[in-house]
Amino acid sequence: MKKTTAASLLAAAACSLPVIASAGPWYVGLSAGQSSTSTDLVENRESTIVNAFDIHSDFDRTDTAWKAFAGYRLHRNVAVELSYADLGKSRLTTSLLGAGVAPGSIAINRKIDGWGGDVLLIAPFEPQRFSIFARAGAFRSHLEADATLDGNIVFTNGDPSERTRSTTRDETVLHWGVGGDWEFAPSLSLRLEWERYEKIGKPFAIGGSGTTGEADTEAWMVGLTFRF
Numbered sequence: 001m002k003k004t005t006a007a008s009l010l011a012a013a014a015c016s017l018p019v020i021a022s023a024g025p026w027y028v029g030l031s032a033g034q035s036s037t038s039t040d041l042v043e044n045r046e047s048t049i050v051n052a053f054d055i056h057s058d059f060d061r062t063d064t065a066w067k068a069f070a071g072y073r074l075h076r077n078v079a080v081e082l083s084y085a086d087l088g089k090s091r092l093t094t095s096l097l098g099a100g101v102a103p104g105s106i107a108i109n110r111k112i113d114g115w116g117g118d119v120l121l122i123a124p125f126e127p128q129r130f131s132i133f134a135r136a137g138a139f140r141s142h143l144e145a146d147a148t149l150d151g152n153i154v155f156t157n158g159d160p161s162e163r164t165r166s167t168t169r170d171e172t173v174l175h176w177g178v179g180g181d182w183e184f185a186p187s188l189s190l191r192l193e194w195e196r197y198e199k200i201g202k203p204f205a206i207g208g209s210g211t212t213g214e215a216d217t218e219a220w221m222v223g224l225t226f227r228f
Contacts, residue, residue, distance in 0.1 A: 023187040023227035025073040031191060031223025035065035037090040037110070041201075041215035045094050045108065048204045052096040052104070052153075063088025065219045071120070073227075079120040081135070087112040087197065087217050096153065104153030108213060112200055114141040116175050129183035135193075139175035141200045144168050145212035156207050167210050174198040181225060189225040194218065 042057045049055055065088050071081035088111070095105040118137030125131060146166040147155075154160045179193025197219075201212040 025227075026071070027073070027079075027225050027227040028068075028070045029189075029191060029223050029225035030066070030068050031193070031221035032064070032066040033219060033221035035063055035087040035112075035217055035219045037061045038216040038218075041090070041092055041108075041110075041213045042094075044204050044213050044215070045092060045106075048206050048208075049094065049096060049106075050156075050206065052098045054097045055094065056096075057092060057094040059093075060091040063090065065221065067221065067223075076124060077122050079122060079133075081116075081118045081120055081137075083116045083118070085114060085116060085139070085219070087114075087219060092213070098152040102152035104149070104151035106153055107148045107150070109146050109148075110201070110212060111144045112141055112197075112217060114139050116140070118175060130180065132178070132180045134176075134178050135195070136174075136176040138172050139197050140170065140172050141197065142168065142170050143201055143212055145201070157209070167212060169202055169210070169212050171200070173200055187227045189227070191223050191225050192221075194220050 039059065039061070042059050046055050046057060065086060067083050067085035069081055069083035071079050073079045090110050091107065093105055093107045095103065098104050116137060116139040118135040120133045120135045122131050122133045145168070146164060149155070149163050155162055155165065175195065175197050177193055177195030179191060181189040181191050183189045195218065197217045199214050200217055201214040202210060203214040204211045
């Protein structure tokens, strides 16, 4: 009796495997990793400082990043995906010597997050349950930036006694990247990917207002994807 019951359960499980393995076109996922801001931000900042010398910068360009995403597989080779990404913070401190050989510095903090929409082109290697993909789309970035002055340095316009400024900027930028998925269990995949978010921010400029600095941001992330 026990053997008959066990055989029946195994048969039922075997019959259900194709149903489980044939996951639907929808998927959701969560990834985390590290972001890195381009050193273009340093060059942009230092190029706008006038009447000073011995200019040098300390740039903390990396931070923890994460994103949540949902997609729909239109075809075995094509998918569309929506995501929310938090790309973390970066901090740039530029020091200098100004008039009268008096030291000064300006610190810039930037924080970026936003929503993205992409098309993915997928190349599956089905016997190995592995696929590679390339993505391209748009990212609606939200950038919060603040600047703090110290010592013998002033903003080029406004009140000379002003020591801090804050601004936000929302814009749509190009987003692209490459990655791979490994289906290690029915409906579950491990995802590794690299992404770039192009030219986020408004360039620093002499006499400019509402500037945040402009730079690319890259991210390496690993995560899990669930198909249903």
